[in-house]
Amino acid sequence: MEFDSAPRLVVPVTADxxxxxxxxxxxHAKGNTALLDAVFLGLHEIKKANKKRKxxxxxxxxxxxxxxxxPTEIRNVVKESDVLIYSIGVFTDxxxxxxxxxxxGISEQTGGRMFKTQGMRLSDIAAKISIDLRNRxxxxxxxxxRERNGRFHLVEVKIVPPKGLPPVKAHWRTGYYAPxx
Numbered sequence: 001m002e003f004d005s006a007p008r009l010v011v012p013v014t015a016d017x018x019x020x021x022x023x024x025x026x027x028h029a030k031g032n033t034a035l036l037d038a039v040f041l042g043l044h045e046i047k048k049a050n051k052k053r054k055x056x057x058x059x060x061x062x063x064x065x066x067x068x069x070x071p072t073e074i075r076n077v078v079k080e081s082d083v084l085i086y087s088i089g090v091f092t093d094x095x096x097x098x099x100x101x102x103x104x105g106i107s108e109q110t111g112g113r114m115f116k117t118q119g120m121r122l123s124d125i126a127a128k129i130s131i132d133l134r135n136r137x138x139x140x141x142x143x144x145x146r147e148r149n150g151r152f153h154l155v156e157v158k159i160v161p162p163k164g165l166p167p168v169k170a171h172w173r174t175g176y177y178a179p180x181x
Contacts, residue, residue, distance in 0.1 A: 003033065004032060006037065007041045013048055036074045057085075057088065061090050075109065078110060085112040086114070089114060089116045139157075139172075148179050151177070152175050153176055
């Protein structure tokens with residue numbers, strides 16, 4: 001996806017990373033920014049992938065001034081999706097925005113993470129995301145409340161590391177919707 005005043009699909013879901021790399025080389029920013037609309041469209045497109053594990057990487061300066069969708073609407077769509085969202089914030093000190101907070105919130109909500117470039121190369125951050133994706137564990141959970149009410153339920157994960165090991169940081173989906181049927 002590329003986005004400025006509106007999001008555009010430039011490379012459909014593909015297993016060929018070279019196609020994505022090629023588009024990234026020639027991407028350029030101009031005009032207004034419809035960041036939230038791009039996240040919405042990206043989530044819609046990634047649903048078409050036939051893979052069980054899905055991830056969306058958003059690279060942005062954090063600007064948001066032209067979206068049809070609101071941050072609350074995007075948070076709700078993200079809750080319903082089964083997609084990890086990783087955000088890469090190319091922020092400057094002089095650029096005052098709350099989009100970084102929105103990006104961090106939706107990334108953490110999915111179990112993904114937000115990275116700020118702060119002098120790091122995009123390729124280094126991409127490598128961190130790749131490592132994170134390859135080193136995920138799947139934990140099963142069966143709720144004691146079996147009501148099929150369609151409500152959102154929060155999930156909390158606590159890690160107690162064995163003595164002598166350094167602190168461990170976990171990332172997880174913050175909740176789920178109970179089935180209705």
